[in-house]
Amino acid sequence: MTTTRDVDTPSSRRRRDTPSRRRAPHGRRAARGRRRSPWRTALLVTLALVVLGTAGLGWIYLKLNGDISTFDADGLSRNRPDAAASKGQNVLVIGSDARTDGNAALGGGSKDDIGRSDTAFLLHVYADHKHAIAVSVPRDTLVTIPPCKLPDGSWTKTQTNVMFNAAFSIGQTQQGNPACTQNTVEQLSGMRVDHTVVVDFKGFAALTDVVGGVKVCLPNDIYQNDLNPNRPTRGDRIFAKGEQTVSGQKALDYVRIRHGIGDGSDIGRIKRQQAFVSSLLKQIKSEGLTPTKLLPLATAATRSMTVDPGLGTADKLISFAMSLKDIDLHNTKFVTIPWRYEGSRVAVVEPDASDLWAALRADRTIDGKDASGKQGKHKATATxxxxxxxxxxxxxxxxxxxxxxxxxxxxxxxxxxxxxxxxxxxxxxxxxxxxxxxxxxxxxxxxxxxxxxxxxxxxxxxxxxxxxxxxxxxxxxxxxxxxxxxxxPTPTAVPGSVADDARSADDDLCSDLTYGAGG
Known part of the structure; x- marks a missing residue:
């Protein structure tokens, strides 16, 4: 049944369309409410975008977290150097030649081969976060490997006078043993390693693709049998002499080349790897070290990277990367641990090596600068x-x-x-x-x-x-x-034997790329 109130007549429409005087105040409030409406709409849109943006960022972080692999920290030594010995940070970077998970297609070899550390360096980030130095350890260096944990939970006995890269292979697993390599570096340097990062072939190749390639320089032409000496013939030329940009497989080939340049030694290859990392840093710096730029890098890296639990989440990983943004290229140095040949192996030269580690623990730069972040904290009292x-x-x-x-x-x-x-x-x-x-x-x-x-x-x-x-x-x-x-007494600087052979990240691309004969 329809009441009079429900009937839509011309007079009722006029009454609704013409507010009475008594309703004027309410009408003014309504008008003011209508005038605020666009702002309310804008606010709602903004909030919606923020929510969607946060959800999108959260999805990215969740995706990154899902890609990050961590190794078992229970395998770290039970007698580690004092964390308070240096106010800086020490990051061990290991290049693994494991052939698992598609890496054999890039690096050759058997997909069932155990993981080995093909290259390694300890990056010391000074406490002032404006200087950094990477110390390369040749894979053939004779060292002491302290007790390391095996897959079955037992621990090995100390091994003396063995090759450095043997530490990564202890346990004979395809994933390698990053904790054992970290133990060995701590034993070698007397410095506490804060973080360890392992990058395999795929991760390395992906990084170079994401940054659009890396500029490198070759002192001479390189052919297929330089990369694979087992070839019966010289093969095609794979690199021409001079500057060029490489990425993916080509970048991997560049850092793996040992023969055909200088005396074909691993020491010469280390020099070129240091030059490559320098060039990679230049490329990243030129793009700007921002979260927006870091996310694609992080996405590429985390897919083929294993880290310690301290870097095991996306926010920790990106936060650490952002902490390096103020380090100038010229203040980023690359050196090799003091060494000499001992037959076909490499021996550590003392006291230069210990002086190097002592200088880094004191946050002393190559030129003797106090980079502890607190002037006068470490006063040089002796050479x-x-x-x-x-x-x-x-x-x-x-x-x-x-x-x-x-x-x-x-x-x-x-x-x-x-x-x-x-x-x-x-x-x-x-x-x-x-x-x-x-x-x-x-x-x-x-x-x-x-x-x-x-x-x-x-x-x-x-x-x-x-x-x-x-x-x-x-x-x-x-x-x-x-x-x-x-x-x-605190050392005044890194030993001259080390400093004289250092490379800065802003050095000329084609300088000092060979070692030994023909270098």
């Missing part, structure tokens, strides 16, 4: 070689010794191991002593080893000798050593 040891004449050649921390001061065993190594001793391992209450340093020795123990004791003023059973030679450092180690 770089002054920190070599209390007694320069001590030689530990042919003497093997284990080092144990008998205090609660973290990283002390690693520091003592560095002292012994720089004097030629072979350190068979480091760890914590059963008692952590030692005030003085003790050199323990088995039958027939007293003379060697006395030689070791010369490096530890006030140390006492203790005869024990077994064919062992141990150093148990006490708080007296902790006090003396703290008093060691």
């Amino acid at each position: 770089a070689s002054a920190s070599a040891s209390p007694t320069e004449s001590v030689s530990g050649e042919g003497v093997s010794v284990a080092v144990y921390n008998g205090t609660t001061t973290r990283g002390l065993a690693s520091e003592a191991a560095q002292l012994l190594t720089r004097h030629g001793f072979t350190v068979t391992g480091t760890g914590n002593a059963s008692s952590r209450q030692h005030t003085s340093t003790v050199v323990q020795y088995g039958p027939g080893l007293q003379t060697r123990a006395e030689t070791v004791a010369k490096l530890f003023p006030g140390a006492r000798l203790e005869a024990i059973g077994g064919a062992v030679l141990n150093v148990v450092v006490g708080t007296s050593y902790a006090d003396s180690a703290a008093a060691v």
Whole structure:
């Protein structure tokens, strides 16, 4: 049934279309409300865009998170260097030659081959976040590999005088053993590694594609048998002499070439890899290090990258990358650990190597600048070689010794191991002593080893000798050593033997690309 109220008559329409005087105030409020309507609409649109944008960014981050692989941090050493030794950050970058997951198509070899570290460098980002230095470690370097965790949960014994790249292969898995390589670098340098990044062939090739290629330079023409010496013929020319831009497979071929340039050594290849990374940094810097530019890079990288848990999320990874944006190309240096040939292998040269690590722990740049971020924090009181040891004449050649921390001061065993190594001793391992209450340093020795123990004791003023059973030679450092180690003068700079061979990220593209004959 229809009421009078529901009937739409001409008079009722006139009454609705002509507000009465009593409704005027409400009408004015309504008019004001209508005038605000466009702003409300704009606000709603803006909010909608923000929500959609955030959702889109969230989707990107979720996608990146899904692509990031992390390795097991339980495999890290139980006796690591003190994190407070340097205010800067140390990032270990490992190039893996694993052939799994499609990498065999790019790098050749069997897809079932175990992972090896084809290249590695430790990037030290100074505390002022304006300087950085990358220290390359040749894969054939003879080092001590400390105990490392195997896939079955057990731990290996310390290995001495073995090739550096063997650490990544411990466990014989296709994914390699990044934690073991990190342990080895910490043992070698006495520096705590904050983050480790492993990049395989695919990840490397994808990075170069995303940035639109990388400029490189060749000192001479390169042919197919330079990349694969097993070829019966020279093959086609794959690189012409001079500057060119490479990406993808071509970029990978460039950094892998060892033969056909200079003496064909891995040292020469390291020089070209350093030049390549420098050029890559230039390209990224020219594009601008912004989140917008970083996302495509991060997308490409995370698909074929394994990182430590500390970089295991997209926000952590991008945040770390953004923390590097203020580092100038000229202040980004590339060096190689002091080395010499020992037969077909590479030996670390001391005391230069230990002086290098000590300078980095003190946040000293190549030219001696204090890059700790706090002026006057590290006052140079001696030359770089002054920190070599209390007694320069001590030689530990042919003497093997284990080092144990008998205090609660973290990283002390690693520091003592560095002292012994720089004097030629072979350190068979480091760890914590059963008692952590030692005030003085003790050199323990088995039958027939007293003379060697006395030689070791010369490096530890006030140390006492203790005869024990077994064919062992141990150093148990006490708080007296902790006090003396703290008093060691800070090096003024990276050793000259290292600095003279350094490359800056802004150096000429074609400079210093060979080593040895023809270089």
